[in-house]
Amino acid sequence: MRLRRCGPDAVLVELESLAEVAAARTALAAANLPGLVDLVPAARTVLASFTPGSPGPRLVPGVLERADLTAPPEVTAGEVVLPVVYGGPDLDLVASTAGLSVEDTIALHAGATYTVAFCGFAPGFAYLTGLPDPLCQPRLDTPRTRVPAGSVGVAGEFTGIYPRSSPGGWRLLARLADDVDPLFDATRNPAALLSPGDRVRFEARP
Template identity: 45%
Template sequence: MTAATGTGARRLLPSGEHAVLVECGSAEEVLGLHAALVATRPDGVVDLVPAARTVLVSVDTSRIALETASAWVARTEPAAAGSAAAEPVELPARYDGDDLAAAADALGISPDELVEAHLAATWRVAFTGFAPGFGYLVSDDWPYDVPRLASPRTRVPAGSIGLAGSYSGVYPRESPGGWQLIGRTDAVLWDAAADPPARLVPGAAVRFVRGEVGS
């Protein structure tokens, strides 16, 4: 089944007996649709999981029929970009990453220009994944496409700020990774005892600010 949208066709695909997968035309549409679904979620819709081009809608079929939920999704118009009123999450940043100079050189700009552009952008969490608390950040203010490392690192320290493609992100814990590292933050992005445990949730606005960051 398909549902027409303003930018093409939004496809709704069955995903088992308790979910429907919504294919969108762009990351921007995913953000808008996810925001609109969260704002109008009916009883019985138990989870809304955005990804790069999809939103997974999971339901409790004892409370709402999957067909009813699918019809709700099909008629929901994506929210306008920037419609969320919540204040941005501010992350203190120190720009001393191992790949800062190389990433800037690949883009044909200076390291200072890259840092200023990263600071000036208002980022949004498009979706989460890879590791608990890792948010894929996008911004209409960010014009760059940054190549990944040819050979991923086996160890990236927690708090590292990275760039890959059109995304920015912060590694919430030590892990392997292939993103270009431009800086670091002391912000805690994942706390299993907190509610919610992830500091960066889909749809949240994020700003990086210059701040004191420990060595």
């Protein structure tokens, strides 16, 4: 673990794994640090930002020294069930690469419970961990110039949903059902439907 100051009012915690990121974020959130404004997890870091002049940044090292970063955090977040329609353009490719039938690929993806590790790339885009090993596959060799909003894909150890139309290279398995709330709505509080720590399940629809 390495700590880096980001200006006078923020600390970047560099860690070795997604599990350590989750444990560090949980420990910092539970510490009631004075002036804490936000905790922003990423693949191998957590950024803790504070109000100007707060003593919070000086207390971060002590909190993390006392925390067990090897222990998975207790789950206190809610569970979000997202209805999806399988049949994405890369479903056959993912099934073939995994050595599975299309039906078994769908069952494997929909049968897992995922956790939001962090958000990024686009507002509302959540990187979900918990992807079964056979579905952990590389990005496409040639990214698409346009991925439709609501597309559900896999890339590496993650699965995720494109909140809006954008370029992208994830292998696409499905799309969100039409009646699902927007993944990001700036007029809503919170604006993002999925937040770090949330549990997510996909529900297959015809």
